[in-house]
Amino acid sequence: MKKNITFTLTCMTLVLGLVLGACSNNSNSSDTAATASSSDMQTGGAQGGTPPDGTPPGGGNGGGPGGGADIPESVTDVAAIIEEVDATADTSACSSDDTTVQIACLANAFKETLTDEQAEEVQYELTEENAEVWSNLPVNAVERNGVMLGSLSEDSLKAFFALAQTALGESGYETFKEVVLADNNLNSVNSGMWSSDYYFVAFLGEPSDTSAWILQIGGHHYASNLSYNTQVTSATPTFTGTEPLTYTSDGGVTYAPLQGRRDAMYGMINSLTDTQLEEAQLSKSFDDVLVGPGEDGAFPTSEGITVSELTDEQQELVKAAIEAWVKDTNDEVSEELLSSYLSAEALSQTKISWSGSTSLDEHGSYVRIDGPRVWIEFICQTGVAYQDQIHYHTVWRDKEADYGGSFSS
Amino acid sequence: MRKLIGVFAVMLLLCLNLVQTASAHEMPSSAVSLDFEENRVTAELVLPIDRLEIAFGQTLTDSPSEVIATYGDELEAYIIEHVNPVSPDGEDWSVSVTDMSLQLDEQPYDLIVQLEMEPPSGAPLDQFTFNYDVIINQLITHKALISVTSDWNNGVTTSDPVLLGTLRADVTSIEVDRSGGSWWHGFTNLVQLGISHIAEGTDHLMFLLVLLLPAPILARGKRWTKFGGVRHSIAQLLKVATAFTVGHSLTLIAGALGWIPGSSQWVETLIAVSILVSAIHAIRPIFPGREALVAFGFGLIHGMAFASLIEEIGLSPWRMASSLLGFNVGIELMQLTVIAATMPWLLLLSVTRLYRFIRLAGAGIAIVASVAWIVERVTQASNPVASAVNASAPYAGWLIVAIAVIAITVALWRKLILVHKSKPA
Incomplete structure (x- = not known):
């Protein structure tokens, strides 16, 4: 009888161990997980079949992070910093008479501030498929290329603003800033859709003095494709939009972006x-x-x-x-x-x-x-x-x- | 793995509203769903009223509920003028409006139009040029998403529609080519659908397994006693599984034909109750000898849940029959697989005293899960226990592995003991 109980207990422990083991190892066991996720895949797959408005045909994941509607975690308050940094960012390290040289230098300086992972995320190949990934829909609906501004360190963000100011010029940077801040206003309506943090920067082609590359900046109501050393000088396609038409920022300034x-x-x-x-x-x-x-x-x-x-x-x-x-x-x-x-x-x-x-x-x-x-x-x-x-x-x-x-x- | 009904409901809703939800972010789009029947194609157009009025030329948004009463004939004429399927040799199909209704529950409001489209005699049904510029003829930035929601011969069902393309601006026609399908393709698709839905239906499987838990043993009075022999066990197993199959097939057919209502909150709840009842039975026999009858009765309820899945399929009797057969074959295949993977181990164990613990543990898990599901389904709100059960369901496969390991271990142990005992003798 005693033997019997010991035996039962051993077996129960074994069952428990197995179940726990199975649970913790689940990520490796495609066998059992497959049935579980197939329902999700089915709905997910069906949704994927119907691209939302404005999704560029065929585009969407050329070399970049795969998760379409997943918004990365924010670590930096973009709205606060973009208001704080004035239109006189420090570009001294990259002074040059030739703005194309200066912009490439600033782009590389920005890249230097990134973690290895971010530096990889920001860099794309210069292909049509990658270039056409921009949109005017919220980032939870259509993914953008590159690293998200909200995920950058404060240093990286400031280096990006120095680059953006030089590339967009004074009034262009002002427009960008005001469109970005409009999304800080919308954030109070739906934080999953809109935030000043949800703006992205990507390099299509390595930033260089001589070879072709595109600086792509984009988010909800903003997209610019600034091309350097390309066939023709260009800043397009450029999308700008705004909602609301006017708003007062956290810093107490009233803006009317467009x-x-x-x-x-x-x-x-x-x-x-x-x-x-x-x-x-x-x-x-x-x-x-x-x-x-x-x-x-x-x-x-x-x-x-x-x-x-x-x-x-x-x-x-x-x-x-x-x-x-x-x-x-x-x-x-x-x-x-x-x-x-x-x-x-x-x-x-x-x-x-x-x-x-x-x-x-x-x-x-x-x-x-x-x-x-x-x-x-x-x-x-x-x-x-x-x-x-x-x-x-x-x-x-x-x-x-x-x-x-x-x-x- | 989530509970089957929840998955059904969510998926069905998603599928039916798929095109709308996907495009509802910013600019309302039109959604056109094509259903390939045996000798015609039907189309459902979902047209946002605030965009339609721009092209239609009359204000519709002032009193949306009156739209059909006021402009029914004009709208019908407008739509017929802007939907023109053409056969490969250039002949027009016939197009007629069979129904118009309104969606006024959610902004943007929609006019929903049902069309019947038939190719001219001799022209193929599965190949045509679909010329479509409803709304787009005037509002050229408007988008119409064209998808196939059912195409039996190509294995397309409402649960997994196929997007053909988007019409906008000067792109107002699309080449539709659905040739190459076959009855067999459609049939195997339904078999797979049946398999996947039983595989995902934790509650259906749990019911069946718990009901089979006491199958190998004999009831005496109010107690389960000992192993009833292999013949008894297999007979019980066959009776229960067959009765369950007959039960759910009946309501599946009745439901799919629209004779009885499909799944509902109460069907879901009753399914959870069925698990609870059979779990109690596995602890103390409450309906000894009548397991088959109970399996049949609860089978009727489980079938109602399956029925909602294929309501949308197969409008002709032949396709309906094929769908039902295929879907049911899939369900049976999956059920048999699970029984085949589980019962041998239970049979091995049932000859030992350990089986009592296995039976009680199994019943215990089922009671906890079923009560949690009952609460969840009655209150229509998730609770921590149900969430935990739903979240751990994917690991259920490991439980079978565990039982198998125990069964083998015990079998070896017994053999060792027998050898040990026989030595001194």
Whole structure:
């Protein structure tokens, strides 16, 4: 009898040991875990089959971290630091007359501050598949390339801001900062979707003085693709948007991120006479930019009223509207682009058009500038976080030089 | 591994609303789901009303609930004009609206349109150009996601729809080619579906195993006594498994044909109760000799849970019958596999006194799990015990391994003792 009990106890211990062992080793046992995860995989797989709006076809995981909608952990408060760091970041270590050299130097200096893992995450190959990974959707819906700003150390973040300031120029950096801070405002509405921390930086190609590379900065309402040593100088595709239209930051400053662009477009389109407006009106309706993320190269036939038919005053307003986008990059790049976009020849082939309304304060109000190279769209949409307000989406592209002309066929 | 019903419900909801939820982030999109039937294709269009009105030209958002009453005929005409499947030799298919309804529970509100599309005689059903520009004809930044939600011959079912593509701007047609499918492909798909759903259904398996726990032993009065012999054990096993199968097949068929309601909170709860009852029975016989009857009765309830899975499949009698057969074959295959993997060890152990502990431990686990599930399903809220049970379910396979090891160890031990005892004799 005693023997029997001992035996039973031994067996029970054995069972317990086995079960515990099995549990702790589960990650290695594909055998039993397979049945468990198959239901998740099924739903997950089905979801994967239906890309959310704006997902670039075929893109999404070229060489980067795989987890699509997984947002990395934040360790640094991006909103606080971006407000604190003034537009006079320390770039002394990389002083050079040539901004392309300076930007490559700053990019490498930023890389130096990263952990090995981050340095690997930030670096991509310069391929079309990698380049087209940008979006205007929240980062929980569509993944971005690169390292997330919120996951960087404070030192790395400051090194990134020095790089961004030089690459985007003063006003371009200001726009970036204000769009990023808008997401700090949205954070109180839905912290899983929006945060100033959820912005990313990636290098497509190794930053260099001579060989081609793209500095890609992106997050919810922001994407820029700054190309260096590429076929053509370029800062596009560039997406900027904002919700809310105005907000007061934690630092107590009131910002209206895209007010300058909105006013420039409004001034331009509302300078037209009734007859001109009729000629400039598009027959179709819009509720977003047409050539947005995932629509590389999908420019429609030009429509609208030709700029060279307008009065000098009106033409000045068109130029001002184009500058509202193009001047948001470093001077060297913007000067070169503007001289091409605003040449008499270019303007004679540039059309402006609108749809919905010209008020730029209601859903569906849409204005477009469509030149031989420059392509700018501005659209008002019903808000997502604040549904009783509207918000802006805008895109600037270059028909010849998106991604520096690296992939044009 | 989560409980089967939960997975069913979540998956079904996900699948049905899949396209909507995926695109609901920012810009409402249209969703077009194609169902390939035997001689026609039906389509369900989910059209956000606030976008539809832009293209339709009449305000619909002011009184969304009145949309069909006010503009039914005009909307029908508008939709027919903008949905044009064309056969490979350029002939138009016939398209008709069979139903329109409204989704007003959640923003953005949707108009849901059911279409019936038939190829001209002689043209293939599985190959056509799908020209579609509902809403997009005017609102060119609008997207329509085109997917196949059921295509029996290609093994596509509502639980796993296939996205064909997205229409937007000047891309308003898509080449649909679903050729190459077969009855056999569809059938094996359903068998796999049956297998995977029983494999994921912890509660179904637990019920069956717990009911089989006392199968090898004899009841005397209010107590379980000793091993009843191999013949008794196998007879019990066959009776119970067959009765359960007959029971759940009946309600599966009835449910799939729409004769009885499918799964619900109460079906789920009753399934958990069935585990509790058979666990108590495994401790003290409460229905000795009537296990088969109980298995049949509870089988009826478990079948109701399966039925909701294939409600959406197979609209013709032939496909329905094929689906039911395939799905049921899958369920049986998986059940038999689990029985085959478990029962030999239980039989080996049942001749020893140790079996009492195994039986009590098994019943104990089942009682804890079933009570937790009952609470979870009645209250519709998770509780820590149920969460722990659901989380540990994936490791259930190791329990079988453990039982197998014990059974083998015990068998060897007994042999040793016998050898030991026989030596001095």
